[in-house]
Amino acid sequence: MVAPRNTAYAEESAEVEVLYANLDKLRVLTKKIQGSLVRLETSGKVVKEAIGPIYSNTQSLQITNSNIDKVNEAIDRLRQPLDAKGREEGIIRAGPQSVGLSQYLAALKRVDNALTDLNATNLRSNQKAISEFNILLSTGSGKLQDMFRSSLSENISPVEPLHYLTKQLSFPTIPGGVISELSPIAAAIGSAAAHGPQRGQGENPAITIYAEVRGSYINSSLQNLAIASVNTVKRRPTDGPYKQGTNGIGVYSSALEGLIVAEHENIIKIFTGEQQGRALQATCRAALAEYSKTLRELNQYIKANLMTDCFLAFEIIEIVTAMSYRIDSKTGELKSLFIEALRPVRETAKSSLSELLEETKRKAANIPVLPPDGGTVPLVNEVMSSLTTLTGYSGPLASILTSLGDGNWRSTSSTTSTAPLDVSPDSSSLFSHFILDMIEALMISLEARGRALHRSKATLGVFVSNIFCLVDRCIRQSSELSRYLSSPDSISRIDTFRKRGTSTYLEAWRECSQHLLDVQYTSRSGGSARPTSGGPVDSTSIVKSLSSKDKDTIKDKFKSFNVTFDELVARHKALYMEREVRGALTREVQAVIEPLYARFWDRYHEIDKGRGKYVKYDKGSLSAQLASLG
Template identity: 50%
Template sequence: MAVGLNNGRAAADEEARAEVDVLNSRLEKTTQLTKKIQACLGRLDATGKSVRDVAGPLNGETKKLQVLGNNIEAVLAAIDRLRQPVDSKNDEEQIIRMGPDKAGLSSYLASIKRLTKALNEMKASNIRSTQQTVTDLQRLVKSGNTQLEASFDKLLRAETPRSIEPLHYITKSKQFPILSQDKIARLGLMNSHISVVHQQNTGAGSSAQESPVARIYAEVRSQYLSASLVNLAAASANTAKKKNPDAIYRAGTNGVGTYAQAMEGLFLAEYENICSIFTREDWGQVFQATCQPALVELGRTLRELNNHIKAHMPTDCYLAYEIVEIVSSLSNNLESRTGELKSSLAASLRPVRETAKSSLAELLEETKRKVGGLQTLPPDGAPIPVVSETIQRLQSMVDFLRPISSIMVSLGDGGWKSAAASRGGAGDAIPSLASFDIGADGREIFAHYCTDTIDVLMVALDARARVLLQKKSPIGVFLANSVTIIERMIQNSDLAALLDSRLQVLEQWRKKGTTLYTETCKDISVHLFDVIHTSRGGGGGRPASGQGAVDSASILKSLSSKDKENIKSKFQAFNTSFDDMVARHKQYSMEREVRQMFAKDMQNMIEPLYNRFWDRYHEIDKGKGKYVKYDKSAIAAVFLTLY
């Protein structure tokens, strides 16, 4: 049993050793194979390096050959393209020589574009052999553009009349003419091409006014505008010269309103043309350039009118107010429609506007000079023409209240009191509401100006009357008459709505006139005051007020002979003074309202005193009328004759 086990182990060990030997043999073969692989890799790496060293330069040369081949192909293509304009130059030259009218505008523009493109390509190639062709193409392009400008000029002139008669369109309420749509389309196409060429040649910053077609348009159409307006400009200057130089200017009698209406219609029609032909960024500059000659003529006309106004300020200042309103309205209308011309119109209006502003102070000074220069006044206190003339001037101003209100607001309340202030406000800008005090009311300021004018007039009249009339009664009549005329003219005109609440100034002068006139009544009343002291006895004392009828006989009995003589003298003095006052009252030249007012004042002052005096002392002459000329009914009747 043991021997069997040993034999089994020996066999197993032998088998294991055999397997180990096999494994060792395989491992040795693997090692040898690895060494062979490593040797092959080494040889392969060396071979690859050699290949790279040889193939690298070959690859670079190949790429260079490819680039060269591409360049050669591009040059050949360019040469082929360059041959095309050279080959077609004769065809394009024939179109250019025909001109846009014969060749057709579209074909002509297309030809110029093709020539321009070919020219640019040849310039970019910079091939010396094509320089002559470049020169020829430049000549053709320049000739084409020049002919296009000439065609624009020719077409525009053919469509533009020398002038039109604006009154035909104004009186019939017709739209002012514009260029026909087909001509506008042609002009627009030409402008688009020439403007692009102009910008390419001069740079993007060049203005539309420098463009050849813009200059042509402004030249041709400005002549048309000026020629159409020249007669109206002349009419505006001529209608300022009235047959009667002293006549006050009336609204609408000068031609400047029609002139401005025609200018607005023509300018707006022209702006419509410009917007259809030119690009948006060019509208303003072309419009300004086109209208400028007509605006220069407007400025000259307004300066001529301004000189006339300044030479006839008292009668023609209203024309200045009218011009301010008309031109301001024209400026606002054009600016709202076009956004242009406001500053140009403001510059044209400035002289007239400054005259309108200064007129307010100058008219006040004129009033003072006119009154101060009077050498005589009516001795009967009759009113003088300067009073009604001054109020007529204010009445006329109401017809121009809109422009005057704007002037008043720009001056400020009371600004007319200084001539320097009236001439202030430098600058050309037409004032807008934004430049005014938003709380200012032009109507209220004008009302203040009216009351200032009235006060200046009355102060001057009072001062002159004191020098020339001297006596209080005629001065009072003169002042009261003046006040009444002023008040009546205000109430019967549009001034009433403005001045109804501001007539305190007249009331003050009315009271002053009344005070001066009734000084005579005070002198007469002195004769009706008695300082007689009657005896307490005999019932002859002065009765208290309200104690019944006065017994004149009893009172006289209590008087001494001296007192009685004094009463007789008072009655006689009163009769003389009263009769003289009545006679003078009837001789004075009074307005109806003044006569009634003064008669009532005299009656109120004298009649109660006389009645009292008569009640007490009328028995002094026993009814014979030797001393007591008037009883109470008689003197009342006299007063009635004074009304």
């Protein structure tokens, strides 16, 4: 039993010994590997120290090589524009007519690009080349400018504006074929100008050329209309206010507007961007200067004939203002230039309102004689005609009156006043106030002149009444004046003069009516009792109750009345009265005299006992006589 256990143990011991032997071998191998790693690491350090500088030098060489390649490429790029000079110079110097416009523009474009590249390098060595390219570009641009001017000059024959206005035709524009050439030429000229000494700060030469050629065409086409506008105002008869539309400024303005609109259509097809506005302003500058000159000449004439021709100023304001807004809506340009051209006329129009008032007063005060029959003077119709004419210019007047402020037209210094303006009323109310001021100035001034020259109250009363009648008639005949003077306040202010005329005329009949007053007999302390009012009057008993002295007084009253009444009737019939005035004054006289005489006659006609020695008129004959006054 013991032997098997030893055998097993021996085998296990043998395996353990094998394992220990393998472990020793592994330990030895590990030491060798560690030694190899140490030696490898040492060798790697040596290699790294040896190869490092070589690697660094290699990277530097690669960067240098890359830089050299880039320099070569830059040199190639620099040589390209220099090479272009030789290729394009022949084409450019030959001119567009020789090589064709498209080829010429292409060559000029390449030179333009080359010059751009050269300027971008900023190398001193390129300055000579840049100068040569500039000369070449300038030469090419000059030839294009000549061609641009030549093409434009083919379509500048002056037109007859009236032909287009009367037939309501649009003004002619540059033909489409020419436009298609002008547009790229203008662009090339503008691009070339950007390389000039001013580096784009100056005006595009194409705009300058276009403005010279087309501006001259516009001016030539309008020349006759400018002259006609001045001549028509100088030849106008001065026997009345200016009549709307009789001056040539309306036609002149319409023609100018049509030509500007047509020119704008040309310009937007030839130029681009901001150049369009500059081109239109430059092209129209001469025409607008001539237009402004014409307005100044018309303004001088208006100022010299303000009473009759201020209406032309209002017409000009209306025409020019409306035209400037229409042109601005279509082109976006020129409005401020028109407003500036209009300024002198507008200032004259503003001052004309106060001047109309003052001139009305001066003319009334300077009338040397008045019609002895109480007739009116031409000034009345002149002023009312002017006011009627003014109503046709409500548009410009609204602007002017609003800028002045209510009532400020009464002062000649109102146009320069810095006081705040009261513009609370609307323009219609302002116009009504101005018309009333004019009418009052006219009637007050003429009434004052009448008081100075007419000694008779009757004549003065008729004179004032006739003036009112003409004013009232003119207002009734004008729907516009009636509209502006329809308010109760306006009617009341004007009717004041009717009442003043009537009152003054009736003062002349006061003496006549006083002969019919007998208050001294109706309240006597010692005589007959005060007669009862109403009921029949017994003239016989009344006359019998009078003393001899009282009877003589009544007889004198009848005789004085007869003389005064006959004189007044004769004077009434001799005076000139408008139909409405004669009827109105007759009724007023009847209303005063007839009831007084009827009462007096009823009481005292028996003083005459029907002999007609003292009592010339019975009630019926007096009434008939008064009725004959109308």
